[in-house]
Amino acid sequence: MKDISEDIAWAKINTDVLKSLENPRKLYWVILLIAIAMVGVAAGCEVYQYNTGMGVSNKNNTHVWGLYIATFIFWIGMSHSGTLLSAILHLMHADWRKPIYRFAEAMTTFSLMTAGLFVAVHLGRVWQIYYALPYPNGRQVWPNFQSPLLWDAMAIFTYLSSSILFLYVGMIPDLAICRDHLHPGWRKTLYTALSLGWEGTDRQWRNFRVTYLTIACFLIPLAVSVHSIVASDFAMSQQPGWHITSFPPYFVAGALYSGCAAIITLFIILRYVFKFEEYMTLPILKKIVRLTFAIAMVWTYLNLIEYASVWYGHDQASKDVLIQKATGVYAPFWWMMNFCGSIVPLILFFKRFQTHIPVLFAVSLLLNMGMWLERWMIVAPTFSHGYYPWTWDHDQWPSLVQWGMVFGSFGWFTLLFMVFCKVFPSVSMYEVKEMVYHRSQATKKLEVTGNLAAAGKGAH
Amino acid sequence: MSKRHLLALFSNFDEAEAVVRELRSVRIKGFDADKDMIVKSPIEHPEVEEFLGDKPVYVQWFTLGGALTGGLLAFFLISGSQANFFSQVKGGKPIVPFPPNFVLTYEMFILGGVYISILGFLICAGLPASRSPLYSAKVSEDQVGILVQADEAASSTLKSIFIKHQALEIQEEAGK
Numbered sequence: 001m002k003d004i005s006e007d008i009a010w011a012k013i014n015t016d017v018l019k020s021l022e023n024p025r026k027l028y029w030v031i032l033l034i035a036i037a038m039v040g041v042a043a044g045c046e047v048y049q050y051n052t053g054m055g056v057s058n059k060n061n062t063h064v065w066g067l068y069i070a071t072f073i074f075w076i077g078m079s080h081s082g083t084l085l086s087a088i089l090h091l092m093h094a095d096w097r098k099p100i101y102r103f104a105e106a107m108t109t110f111s112l113m114t115a116g117l118f119v120a121v122h123l124g125r126v127w128q129i130y131y132a133l134p135y136p137n138g139r140q141v142w143p144n145f146q147s148p149l150l151w152d153a154m155a156i157f158t159y160l161s162s163s164i165l166f167l168y169v170g171m172i173p174d175l176a177i178c179r180d181h182l183h184p185g186w187r188k189t190l191y192t193a194l195s196l197g198w199e200g201t202d203r204q205w206r207n208f209r210v211t212y213l214t215i216a217c218f219l220i221p222l223a224v225s226v227h228s229i230v231a232s233d234f235a236m237s238q239q240p241g242w243h244i245t246s247f248p249p250y251f252v253a254g255a256l257y258s259g260c261a262a263i264i265t266l267f268i269i270l271r272y273v274f275k276f277e278e279y280m281t282l283p284i285l286k287k288i289v290r291l292t293f294a295i296a297m298v299w300t301y302l303n304l305i306e307y308a309s310v311w312y313g314h315d316q317a318s319k320d321v322l323i324q325k326a327t328g329v330y331a332p333f334w335w336m337m338n339f340c341g342s343i344v345p346l347i348l349f350f351k352r353f354q355t356h357i358p359v360l361f362a363v364s365l366l367l368n369m370g371m372w373l374e375r376w377m378i379v380a381p382t383f384s385h386g387y388y389p390w391t392w393d394h395d396q397w398p399s400l401v402q403w404g405m406v407f408g409s410f411g412w413f414t415l416l417f418m419v420f421c422k423v424f425p426s427v428s429m430y431e432v433k434e435m436v437y438h439r440s441q442a443t444k445k446l447e448v449t450g451n452l453a454a455a456g457k458g459a460h
Numbered sequence: 461m462s463k464r465h466l467l468a469l470f471s472n473f474d475e476a477e478a479v480v481r482e483l484r485s486v487r488i489k490g491f492d493a494d495k496d497m498i499v500k501s502p503i504e505h506p507e508v509e510e511f512l513g514d515k516p517v518y519v520q521w522f523t524l525g526g527a528l529t530g531g532l533l534a535f536f537l538i539s540g541s542q543a544n545f546f547s548q549v550k551g552g553k554p555i556v557p558f559p560p561n562f563v564l565t566y567e568m569f570i571l572g573g574v575y576i577s578i579l580g581f582l583i584c585a586g587l588p589a590s591r592s593p594l595y596s597a598k599v600s601e602d603q604v605g606i607l608v609q610a611d612e613a614a615s616s617t618l619k620s621i622f623i624k625h626q627a628l629e630i631q632e633e634a635g636k
Contacts (some may be wrong), residue, residue: 010502010602136538142541144558151567158567162574169578172587173600180597196582197589200599201607202499202508203515204585209504210519211581217572222570229563433602434503 003096003283008101010433014177019427020274028273035414037038042408045401046121054124058399062391063383067402068122070376071409075115076230077371081259082108083223087216096287098431099279103270110416112160114409121405138270146231155226162222167213172198173430222323227251234378240317241382244309250302259300260292264364268357270426279427282355296345317387325381329394334377340370349453464615467594467631468622476604477511479625490611499607523573530572535565539595594631600606603628
């Protein structure tokens with residue numbers, strides 16, 4: 001079965017995608033309303049926490065990060081799939097990515113925006129985020145440039161701004177299409193300004209190709225460095241359960257894993273809501289599912305490596321943390337994480353489920369639940385059972401304020417993402433045209449060679 | 461002599477390519493195919509570059525400059541701030557430690573590379589641009605456009621070439 005029909009007319013591609021900007025299914029508005037309500041919950045929690053003090057979050061001297069930093073890592077991880085689909089697969093000439101990479105890139109941008117909020121929220125006094133900026137204080141003392149926390153701030157800023165630019169540059173030809181084919185109004189004014197006068201000249205395309213390729217080449221090591229640096233926040237400390245060499249690749253694999261699972265979820269939603277059945281096809285979904293399965297197995301392997309290196313190591317405190325995870329108060333969540341992360345993806349191994357939308361939707365949500373639990377199980381158990389017994393606090397449970405904020409972050413992400421998909425084309429029109437064109441050319445060539453071969457056979 | 465702009469639209473790349481080849485091979489007074497011809501297409505099409513001939517792209521030089529500037533700027537900013545500690549006790553540790561400084565240098569190397577690549581792209585692609593004298597929305601849909609600029613005397617020859625190669629539409633506008 002073909003990834004996409006080669007007979008789709010180019011004008012139809014424009015019409016179908018532009019229609020998505022004006023006329024989505026009703027479910028779009030339902031999702032938007034739910035997202036706004038969820039953001040309302042988070043905003044209420046933040047205002048309450050800000051006015052009352054950090055005590056309402058139930059964080060204490062032992063549990064200084066709580067759900068906030070666990071969720072921060074989750075959202076940073078989620079952002080990696082956009083880079084995987086748009087940059088890595090672009091360099092590998094995997095053209096099946098073309099109908100879906102735009103929304104994956106948008107996912108990257110909005111995940112990073114969501115993650116950034118948690119850094120501010122977990123400080124309590126949100127303005128203190130100023131200490132993470134490379135700016136000297138009144139006594140000309142600069143922040144500690146040797147701290148992974150500062151590296152984090154810089155890496156995320158670099159990744160966020162580069163991702164926004166990558167998303168924008170890749171969208172310029174499509175913005176020109178919107179400018180040319182939409183009726184006058186605020187949208188046309190917006191697209192006219194953002195398309196920068198793009199006309200698809202040979203000079204523009206030539207420079208566009210090189211620029212896009214160059215930024216893609218930069219984004220791949222950048223994405224890897226971002227999550228390696230986040231892993232360094234943990235691995236470079238001396239805490240039991242964190243001081244592990246395999247943490248950076250483990251984090252990167254986890255990031256790609258949760259990102260791919262989120263792509264499956266959003267693929268299914270966008271396909272239905274914006275009527276993209278012709279572009280977000282089942283063969284493409286199958287490819288993402290297989291990619292997710294492969295990454296799930298890599299993650300499982302690295303997860304087992306982590307357990308083994310702790311178990312067979314000589315750090316008793318780290319071993320105690322691992323035992324605590326498996327048998328203590330966090331045990332249900334730890335086992336759930338292992339189940340969702342390593343057992344549930346085995347469903348993706350079976351061919352008949354690789355295109356079964358209800359099953360895939362449920363599986364992708366479970367995978368992401370597993371990935372969120374993974375981050376929580378990295379942060380909380382180590383804090384609760386550190387090197388010093390007088391710091392142990394096994395009974396701490398995040399307050400409703402923390403849970404509310406985590407809950408609301410999903411609404412915030414959904415809100416940004418859905419608004420983006422309604423304002424900007426979430427399927428790249430010019431790249432789908434390229435895909436259709438190159439595939440039809442290849443088929444024609446094949447037919448000619450086939451005919452020639454047949455003719456050759458007859459002649460001999 | 462006043463220049464005239466002509467835009468011819470074609471339904472596919474083969475016809476456009478044939479026109480470009482013919483325009484490059486014939487000698488028309490008041491028209492230079494290398495300077496006065498622009499091909500507009502709805503997709504990035506490598507064959508367009510092939511039949512137009514090699515034209516240099518300079519974006520990568522911006523990238524190199526931006527990446528090096530970013531990296532060096534970061535390293536010297538960090539080292540400069542750490543040099544503040546000369547008067548303070550560092551416990552025998554280096555005042556400017558290279559391994560941790562490398563991380564931010566690397567991040568700024570990428571940041572500089574990306575930002576300046578975009579700047580280079582805008583400069584090299586001539587963006588933001590005002591509308592060309594002739595433009596058709598069909599070019600962003602499914603047709604290939606060839607925009608030429610020539611002396612008035614040459615416009616009839618150009619038109620006949622376009623018609624010969626089955627141009628779907630020819631737009632004409634007097635230039636400056």
